[in-house]
Amino acid sequence: MSQRRFTQLDCVWPAPLARRLGALIYDGFLLAAIWIAVAVTHVAFFRFVVGQSAEEIGTSALEVWTLRLLLVFSAMVFFAFSWTRGGMTLGMQSWRLRVETVDGYSITLRQSVVRCLVAWISLAALGLGYWWVLFDSERRSWPDLVSGTRTVVVPKESA
Template sequence: MQRRFGNLDDVWPAGFARRLGAMVYDSFLVAAIWILVAGLHLTIGRQLLGISAERVGDGPFWVLSLQLLLLLSAFAFFAFFWTRGGVTLGMQAWRLRVQTPDGRSITLAQAAVRFVVACLSIAAFGLGYLWILFDAERRSWSDIASGTRVVALPKPAK
């Protein structure tokens, strides 16, 4: 169920620098998750399946299964936070939120589109995010493709 956010008059389109800051924060969290996933992958291969240390990671099955697990764990991280409250931990630190244009939390389908296009944007040497500098509404390729917006939130009242 989509959640409706309040104070929509107090938000504005997020700029490139803030988004980059949030991406750096979130990349550290995703790296930590990836370390755990890789450790579990290794443990399953060694302990449960009894494969020797030299053979774990050898062959296309091990490589592809680890890559798939890493991709799925990164998507799970972002989709969980984006669909629940619109903010990852990095976005919260930089006071950013992803939402629909009418101020609702995004759906799982929108999160999937955002994630895929974000990966493509980064693979294209970051051009999808540099697009923010040229778009009148400060949208990245993932915003445009998924029909979402990243907005900056005001400082909380003291």
């Protein structure tokens, strides 16, 4: 998939922390719904395809680790698909935010995977990777810095 150039690049500005947190909360609810669907499908697979009894489900390391990997994978697919397609997740659309390259193009799959991985680290560090926007002159978070992207506020007309 080729990168597309966004329009009205002179009308965007770096996203402040409050908007980022708002979008993060919105996307958190959507991601929770995705994770519920993944978990239900995972349990149903072991219950009805593998044939385990209800008491056996979730007791082996294989089941626990496959579920964990599926949850991480589904989160990365959700964000990577949204960011590479239009630069926005559903939560970001609500808060008029967009992720783009520093040149104003949609981000690549590689950049979105890097953003996801660094986002996990940023959250694990008590959110320090996101608090970083308060200290960076261009309001970049750790995911922005490491992936070579930026998160901007889009004007109302083009949102």
